[in-house]
Amino acid sequence: MLGLPKVNWRRASEVFPEEEGYTLFKNNSPASISFHDVKQGALATYWVLSTISALAEYPERIYNMFDQKTLNKAGIYTIRMYAMGVPVSVLVDDYIPETLSDDSDENNFVKVTPDKELWPVLLEKAFAKLYGNYLSINKGWPTDAALGMIGSDGRTINHSSMTVEALWDYLKENDGKKALIQCFCMIARYGLTRSQSYTVLGVVELSNGVKLVKVRNPFAIDNYTGPWNDSDPLWTDLFKSEAGMESANDGTFFVPIYDYKRGFFMSMSNPDTSNWHHSYFLSLDNKELGEEGA
8 A cells, every 4th residue: 555564553542541641732722732733754745644734723712623632542533623513522532543564553644742642643534534544645735634624715926926924924914823834845956855745834034034834744854954944053142042942853844035935936825724713614504694594
């Protein structure tokens, strides 16, 4: 199957038992949720996981998708998503694919978080069910993943059709509105991975006037080698403090807006729906709204 290792299906409660400290959410709280928790596995679910990383920038967005906040013995969970713009509850069990190996129980797909939280595993599985199965989410478009997870339609802009100033304004405006922002790389430039989406986590203008875009790789590894990469001597203590930059191989890096425009082919955004009223979404058989809501 797609050159992946042979897998077996086992319950998460067997592979990641509560007795060893595994939880759905640490301390039953969104406080520990982070975009750093998302790490891609063997399947090409970059478009799904870059979306989840964008969601995790504000932890409550992930936490509120789950009707259950703790692991349960039945291994049954309902996760709130959207199908064709209609809110749906996706029901999943806790059977997950496992590598058949004598020395590894590692999940083939998205990884369990460093804090031993299972929410990324179940969230990816729920989205796979929404689309049909895991193979159905092998490659796709980021705005479609966001549409399925938060119900808002996306906008995609081609960098070649915009000036640097207009692109910066677009990113800054959407970041200020807590939109899910992602970008797509078409050419392997600056060490970036071709034909892969990345998460845009924000923008920052340094005191010297340099405008930087904060980007994250869903594989959680640093492969950017362009200007202002983690090892660039341009980073002084002052600039690190201004940008909130930490030198770590965690997949997060900063790109100057000029190089962002060249290194990535396009950007896309989906409005945040956290505070949207339910009437903003399509409804099935909704008698309260009359024929317009049907």
